Amino acid sequence: MIDNLEYNxxxxxxxxxxxxxxxxxxxxxxxxxxxxxxxxxxxxxIIAVMGNLQPHLRDVPxxxxxxxxxxxxxxxxxxxxxxxxxxxxxxxxxxxxxxxKYPQNHPKYRFYGNNIKIMIDVANTWEEGELKEALIYTxxxxxxxxxxxxxxDTVEDDVIYDHLYELxxxxxxxxxxxxxxxxxxxxxxxxxxxxxxxxxxxxxxRQRKRY
Numbered sequence: 001m002i003d004n005l006e007y008n009x010x011x012x013x014x015x016x017x018x019x020x021x022x023x024x025x026x027x028x029x030x031x032x033x034x035x036x037x038x039x040x041x042x043x044x045x046i047i048a049v050m051g052n053l054q055p056h057l058r059d060v061p062x063x064x065x066x067x068x069x070x071x072x073x074x075x076x077x078x079x080x081x082x083x084x085x086x087x088x089x090x091x092x093x094x095x096x097x098x099x100x101k102y103p104q105n106h107p108k109y110r111f112y113g114n115n116i117k118i119m120i121d122v123a124n125t126w127e128e129g130e131l132k133e134a135l136i137y138t139x140x141x142x143x144x145x146x147x148x149x150x151x152x153d154t155v156e157d158d159v160i161y162d163h164l165y166e167l168x169x170x171x172x173x174x175x176x177x178x179x180x181x182x183x184x185x186x187x188x189x190x191x192x193x194x195x196x197x198x199x200x201x202x203x204x205x206r207q208r209k210r211y
Contacts, residue, residue, distance in 0.1 A: 015074045018053075019053060030043055068084070111151075141182050141187065154184050158175070162175070
């Protein structure tokens with residue numbers, strides 16, 4: 001009995017392990033049938049079993065197409081049967097995908113993030129008016145908040161204006177503006193609001209103010 005034990009390391013490699021070894025054996029058996037009619041009958045039966053093993057794919061539009069492709073892949077493209085869909089080729093299956101093109105953004109002021117630069121570019125495309133002015137000051141206030149998150153010390157508005165002027169390519173200039181940005185305490189208030197407070201006692205009877 002011990003001599004007849006079969007170890008996984010000695011078994012055939014499973015091409016798609018999710019379907020298990022029995023499905024693979026069924027496909028291997030179908031490949032050995034001489035009659036094409038019998039191979040097609042066995043293939044349809046195997047497709048039905050594969051579909052029952054993956055019920056979550058039933059809502060996928062190309063459900064049957066996917067199963068037939070997997071059938072040919074697990075047969076090592078050696079199963080000679082007619083398919084209701086175009087047969088996949090070994091060359092297409094073994095073709096390596098093209099490398100992804102990741103955005104190569106290396107901003108000078110990384111603490112602002114890439115979204116700030118995108119917002120500034122959008123603001124440059126807007127026509128002059130109150131909406132653009134409101135957007136610009138919103139961006140400037142958010143830049144100040146990002147700066148304070150990176151550097152816990154305070155920051156002068158002139159520093160933010162200089163950075164905004166530089167990042168906008170000189171198109172947005174608030175250096176001579178009479179309007180001040182929000183102060184650091186109000187910008188960082190949302191962060192400290194949810195931080196733990198020492199000395200808070202449960203059940204003190206005082207209710208939190210709701211906004």
